[in-house]
Amino acid sequence: MAGVAVSTTINGDAVEYLCQPDETLLEVLRDRLGLTGAKEGCGTGDCGACSVIVDGRLVCSCLVLGAEAEGRKVETIEGMAHGDQLHPLQQKFLEHAALQCGICTPGFLIAAKDLLAKNPSPTEEEIRFGLAGNLCRCTGYDKIVRAVQDAANVMKGA
């Protein structure tokens, strides 16, 4: 198989890579670029652990080909904190103990960031619907929902 040369932007940085035509964006991020924050849970778009934002749209990176990222803007969990300064969502996930094993957490944070960007004051129901594409087998979701509500309040005040 001939490799595909891709020029894209990841977390604001210009990035170039060569990938196979059937390689997913998730595989490119993890195995070629060393960005291992996005996780492979199911690999079929059901669990949301590989969530990233491409051109302002929340997507499962396991259902995007690496070749499709040509000319796009990709945002991953690695771009969420500013140096040592955690994003309010990350801070609130820590404070509310909204994670246990942590596998789903990068996906939840990215999905929550996308949710708050589109709806800065979501109701509990809107948060639960908005995060329905992310599965967590540890927390029972309640702490995650509280953390997102708290982060939304902090971000509105900022």
Add this chain to the structure above:
Amino acid sequence: MRYIRPLSIEDAVGELAKAVGPAAILAGGSDLLVRMKGGFIEPELIVDIKRIGGLADITETADGFRIGAAVPCAVLGENKALRKAWPGVVEAANLIGSKQVQGRCTITGNLCNASPAADSVPALVAAGAKAVVAGPSGKRTIAVETVPTGPGRTSLAKGEIIEAILLDKRPEHAGDAYLRFIPRTEMDIAVVSAGVNLTLDDHGAIKTARVALGAAAPTVLLVEEAGQVLVGSKLDEGTLERLAKICAGACRPIDDKRGTIEFRRKVAGVLARRVAAIAYKRAGGK
């Protein structure tokens, strides 16, 4: 395997037409990539149609709406004019998968994947939507219900691509709606579903009606008799009972883990009644 990203529909059609091995069209990929990963399809050529001019746009024309084949379902939900004119089509499209899937999946892909349980298809069939097909011998416009011919099979020939879905401009007093039954509250595959599209006369009586059922047969069903029984009525109880009976009778469902034949027949009738009532209200009927 080869991945290409043509910039014109002619190039895309040409590549598909001359492909020797299995070829696949990539728009949102929410079905294709899962099928590739599962080993159900091993394409030698992937044609990404997202950079073809116009395919990523919703255009309002003198005749109605043109929804490009690469428009993600989330964008349908964000289009106010489309939501106002065709709320049933939009609510059906927005039921497919999670927020992550909504950012990728398309109604054209939903149609061409040809699942009997595809959520957007009964709503499109009820709406009388058309598909613009580009192929080696030019373009043709066909009714969406003629696209799926069985589970996973379509009437499209080699080299053909659906480039857009067309929805008519709405007259006054028109409404459509879609409902599905699933055992959960969100993110599941329809056990049975129904789409209804109505127009009313100035007195609130139904002038035209189209009723479609999903997951009730090998393809989404247009139940013409169900539409006919609604015409002239104001959805009185007797009409609704006849509608439910016709829909239950029109089903050719299967028994599987998600529902029995008997259950699907019953629910098809119940959903048709409920969806007709929602569409009637949206059309301004009282």
